[in-house]
Amino acid sequence: DIVMTQSPDSLAVSLGERATINCRSSQSLLYTSNKKNYLAWYQQKPGQPPRMLIYWASTRESGVPDRFSGSGSGTDFTLTISSLQAEDVAIYYCQQYYDTPQTFGQGTKVEI
Amino acid sequence: QVQLVQSGAEVKKPGASVKVSCEASGYTFTRYGMHWVRQAPGQRLEWMGWINAGNGNTKYSQKFQGRVTITRDTSASIVYMDLSSQGSEDTAVYYCARGIDSDVYQSLDHWGQGTLVTVSP
Numbered sequence: 128d129i130v131m132t133q134s135p136d137s138l139a140v141s142l143g144e145r146a147t148i149n150c151r152s153s154q155s156l157l158y159t160s161n162k163k164n165y166l167a168w169y170q171q172k173p174g175q176p177p178r179m180l181i182y183w184a185s186t187r188e189s190g191v192p193d194r195f196s197g198s199g200s201g202t203d204f205t206l207t208i209s210s211l212q213a214e215d216v217a218i219y220y221c222q223q224y225y226d227t228p229q230t231f232g233q234g235t236k237v238e239i
Numbered sequence: 240q241v242q243l244v245q246s247g248a249e250v251k252k253p254g255a256s257v258k259v260s261c262e263a264s265g266y267t268f269t270r271y272g273m274h275w276v277r278q279a280p281g282q283r284l285e286w287m288g289w290i291n292a293g294n295g296n297t298k299y300s301q302k303f304q305g306r307v308t309i310t311r312d313t314s315a316s317i318v319y320m321d322l323s324s325q326g327s328e329d330t331a332v333y334y335c336a337r338g339i340d341s342d343v344y345q346s347l348d349h350w351g352q353g354t355l356v357t358v359s360p
Contacts, residue, residue: 176350
């Protein structure tokens with residue numbers, strides 16, 4: 128199975144400041160034939176299901192604020208929240224869908 | 240709008256089976272795949288398997304092979320996840336989640352509300 132490792136496990140960021148979450152996969156998620164990275168990011172708030180924010184490593188899902196952005200390729204990826212808002216307090220997960228079983232990172236808790 | 244509505248919470252004895260349903264609405268059911276993901280208390284999300292709602296093809300995580308069965312009823316736009324021989328380690332919230340198209344190698348753009356399954360003697 129592809130192992131997904133996030134860092135840090137938690138971080139505290141002031142309102143309006145930047146938050147950066149890293150995700151590393153145990154093998155490349157770049158499918159060379161279509162040049163796509165099979166990597167998504169999700170946000171989960173307490174008592175709610177996950178919400179997809181980013182797919183194909185950098186494509187923002189419809190309705191997601193543009194302060195969320197994804198970058199990276201191959202095995203190293205980053206989710207950036209450019210200006211943290213109070214409603215962004217949540218746990219964030221990366222997920223690979225390059226192979227089955229699809230696997231998720233352990234999560235990064237973002238606090239104010 | 241896309242909605243996935245799951246069946247209610249369940250309490251099961253060890254060794255029993257559970258069947259969770261996921262009723263889809265707001266889109267053409269057979270054009271997408273449906274995945275099942277679970278989350279045990281304090282644990283990361285865990286992918287269990289997928290069904291192509293159009294042709295019924297399935298793929299399961301090796302971890303659950305032989306214990307999980309995913310089926311669908313196209314007339315009612317419902318997907319079912321059946322998990323047998325449960326142990327306490329199967330206590331978790333189970334989610335259905337729609338893939339962004341019919342293929343298994345896709346991210347998950349809409350999620351059900353979750354179904355808590357508790358396995359306890």
